[in-house]
Amino acid sequence: MAYEKICTLDDVWEGEMKSFVTKNGTEVLVIAHTNEQIVIVQNICPHQEIKLSKKGNLSEDGVLTCTAHLWKFNSSTGKGINPTDCKLSIYPSKVDNNDIFVNINGIVPEKSHS
Numbered sequence: 001m002a003y004e005k006i007c008t009l010d011d012v013w014e015g016e017m018k019s020f021v022t023k024n025g026t027e028v029l030v031i032a033h034t035n036e037q038i039v040i041v042q043n044i045c046p047h048q049e050i051k052l053s054k055k056g057n058l059s060e061d062g063v064l065t066c067t068a069h070l071w072k073f074n075s076s077t078g079k080g081i082n083p084t085d086c087k088l089s090i091y092p093s094k095v096d097n098n099d100i101f102v103n104i105n106g107i108v109p110e111k112s113h114s
């Protein structure tokens, strides 16, 4: 599978994040950083698989916190901040004109169960 259009730049305002569902039913979280960087990550927290679109909070400095148990992630890289041995899968993305595309091919959401 190749890139597919997931939403437009008008759908996610700078500094915000919103979930969308791909054609095969994968939920992804589109993060629009204030520096215009678009990052698309898995929409489930690796800890206990709660949806980040419901429990996630994005701070101005780009820290994505799952408010269920306060796991924190770098929303640009997906790397865990606390704890550090976890991460979010990042899906390749690109922007063409006003459209945002995602490629979910071969990428599996991270799970921890710890």
Ligand code: FES
Pocket: 045, 046, 047, 048, 049, 050, 066, 067, 068, 069, 070, 071
């Ligand atoms: S489910 Fe996200 S921190 Fe526990």
